[in-house]
Amino acid sequence: MIRLSHVTKLYGTVIGVNDVTVELGAGAHGLLGPNGAGKTTFIGLVTGQLRPSMGRVEVFGAPPFGNDRVLRRLGFCPASDITERRATALEWVRYLVRLSGFTAADAAARAERTLEQVGLDEAARRPLGTLSKGMRQRAKLAGAIAHEPDLLVLDEPFDGLDPVARHDLVGLVRTWARSRSLLVASHLLHEVEALHADLAVILGGRLVASGSPGEIRHLIDALPTEIRVTCDDPRRLARQLAGDSACVGIRLEGEQGVVIATRAPETIAALVATAAEEGLAVSALVPADRSLEGLFARLVGLHRGVAP
Amino acid sequence: MTGLRATLAAARAVAGFQLARLCTPARLGLAALGMLFPAVVLLAIRRSTTGPLERSFGAVVLYALVPEAVCMLGLLMTMCPAVADELERGTWVHVATRPGGRRALVLGTFIAAVTWTTAVGLGAVLLAVLAGGMTDPWGLIAMFAALVVLSCVGRAALFALPAVVLPSRALVASVGVAVVVEYLAGFLPAVINQATVSLRLRSLLVHWMGWRQRMPPQLRLIVDPQPVWVQCAAVVVLAIVFLTVAIMILERRQFPPSEEG
Known part of the structure; x- marks a missing residue:
């Protein structure tokens, strides 16, 4: 057509x-x-x-x-x-x-x-x-x-x-x-x-x-997901997560934010929960790239052959 | 419907829509002004003289005021914005994505411009002749009605060219075309003036008023001695050529999204 x-x-x-x-x-x-x-x-x-x-x-x-x-x-x-x-x-x-x-x-x-x-x-x-x-x-x-x-x-x-x-x-x-x-x-x-x-x-x-939407989702799923954690001590959390194999990338964002790139979001969620039990005050844990811009950024990464 | 019939049907639709757009209080006010202005001028001249206006003098003034000034101004307002208006209103996309829409836009706007301006011109002639109190008023009205129709047909088609070539500067470009083509080239005693509407209108006025034999030889150079039907046919041919070229240009034009709305 x-x-x-x-x-x-x-x-x-x-x-x-x-x-x-x-x-x-x-x-x-x-x-x-x-x-x-x-x-x-x-x-x-x-x-x-x-x-x-x-x-x-x-x-x-x-x-x-x-x-x-x-x-x-x-x-x-x-x-x-x-x-x-x-x-x-x-x-x-x-x-x-x-x-x-x-x-x-x-x-x-x-x-x-x-x-x-x-x-x-x-x-x-x-x-x-x-x-x-x-x-x-x-x-x-x-x-x-x-x-x-x-x-x-x-x-x-x-x-x-x-x-x-x-x-x-x-x-x-x-x-x-x-x-x-x-x-x-x-x-x-x-x-x-x-x-x-x-x-x-x-x-x-x-x-x-x-x-199809399914094919696009499959493409997206093959790429690391970003998770944004808001807590009182992001440096401490970053240090804790940095050594784990589930963590593909990590960066600090603002005073209280840390963004973690991962292929295993459930593992990261569990690690953050453990850190919280150990005294870290976690106020939010959300996917960082749920927005369309995030989706586009990841598709561009895929298109260029690089992970975001 | 397909082909020519579809295009003509679409052109009629555009013409109807454009005429409806023109029926605003501001436009109607300007049209009324256009109708009254020549009558007021002739009335003022008549008041400054004794008795009714001399027919030849009245005809010259009327020619300058109606087929030239009123028709030209009316067409500048109605034909020039043919494309610019669509781009500004964001309706260009609706026209450009319809089969034959671009052709219909040129033809439809032409029909609307000619209809509107002819109506204003005829009203102006009627009022002005009556205000001038000249002899044989109905003969003058018939003559000037023909000149108004020919002026509108020829010049609306002429103004279609700047309207499609330079939509964003169509008014300025049309004034330039009017000055250069109609008033400069039109008065040159050379072959170039054969392609102007002003030569045809002037020649018809001279012919119908019977002035040719009384004209000095130098002035005879700026009128065409050929018969009435040749002058009328020349205006129609010029209009067809101008409209065809305008349609061909618009059919190939592209307007980036940033130029719309």
């Missing part, structure tokens, strides 16, 4: 994506990466907004840039909020459907139907400026799916939404992904995981990992 072969996109001297080769088949895919990783450039290449500086992009077997046949099968929901404030949700969606080449009558019927599908039927005739962010996101989604594309591309669809709106939108997108293909760009792992999507992880314009 989507194939990128050695694709590089340059903006002058700035690299958007760097030598990316990936093939994404039909189904749901998550494009994961921190802000500035190159996700929007990747999406821009796939949705025909941008042309690669080097390499080849194919969507449905053809380059998407300037290709009406490909664009007709694409639905795109950008990260930016709808800035049209005076138009109603119905007018906006109808406009987008008509832009896809449908007649006015057909576009009106599709717009009404899709707004109902996304739960905006009652607010359809209200100006977009009077809708909540969550409602505008739904209107944006309606605009992207009303022409029934084969592939829906969403760029940061859940940004700025409250938990309820986020939950509702995840449900809508999941329903969509049951019958058609989906590519979601996000910097939040749990959002992509909630969509049961395969993952492609991008960082610094490079694709650092791709596969």
Whole structure:
């Protein structure tokens, strides 16, 4: 469905994506990466907004840039909020459907139907400026799916939404992904995981990992985990742990923190518990790299052939 | 729908949407000002003279005020921001990812700009002719209506070029194009002026007012003696060429994410 072969996109001297080769088949895919990783450039290449500086992009077997046949099968929901404030949700969606080449009558019927599908039927005739962010996101989604594309591309669809709106939108997108293909760009792992999507992880314009969530987890598990311990005497704890084979690396962090890299977190937890029994005041023991940045750092380490 | 029909349907949608965007109190106020301004000028001139305005003089003033000034300003406001507005509003991505969206944007904005500015121009002509109290007012109105339509069609297409080449500086670039192409090249007694809308409009005015025989030989160099249909066809051909080039440029343009929103 989507194939990128050695694709590089340059903006002058700035690299958007760097030598990316990936093939994404039909189904749901998550494009994961921190802000500035190159996700929007990747999406821009796939949705025909941008042309690669080097390499080849194919969507449905053809380059998407300037290709009406490909664009007709694409639905795109950008990260930016709808800035049209005076138009109603119905007018906006109808406009987008008509832009896809449908007649006015057909576009009106599709717009009404899709707004109902996304739960905006009652607010359809209200100006977009009077809708909540969550409602505008739904209107944006309606605009992207009303022409029934084969592939829906969403760029940061859940940004700025409250938990309820986020939950509702995840449900809508999941329903969509049951019958058609989906590519979601996000910097939040749990959002992509909630969509049961395969993952492609991008960082610094490079694709650092791709596969099912299980495969990605397997990759991660092969690397040492970092555990952060907060206690009253981190130097003492560091001395105690340094000699143990379970401890791959150790560093002090601030006045009360010590970060331990290990392949056996249970052993480290037991050692810390022993130290606590011996009088060390331990106030916290948490995985240090649960954040997405931690995950990315470890995947980059794997990509470069070095442990973090 | 596919191909040309789909593009035209999409262009109609863009035109409708752009016209709806133009219907703000500020824009409507400017349009009203554009309609009233020539009438006020002619009324002021009329008050400073005795009796109704002399027809030829009135026609010259009206030509300078409406097909030139009002239409030009109206098109600068409606056609120039064709792409810049989409980038600024963050709606460019919606247009660029639709089949034929880029073509539809140029054509649709062109239709909206011509419709809006023609309406303002026709209103201005009607009010100004009535305010001037010139003889054969309906003949003048018909003549200037044709000039307004041709001015809008030709110049909206001309301004489509800076709109797609330099979206972020489209207004400045369009003023430059208007000065250099329309008012500099257009008045050069050389082949280059054949490719300007101003030559065609001026020639039509001279033809319809029957001024050619009375013109000094030097001034005849800046009007084209060919028949009316040639002048009209030339404007249409120029518009088609300008729009085609603008579409070809926009179809190849890329805007990095940082230029949007």
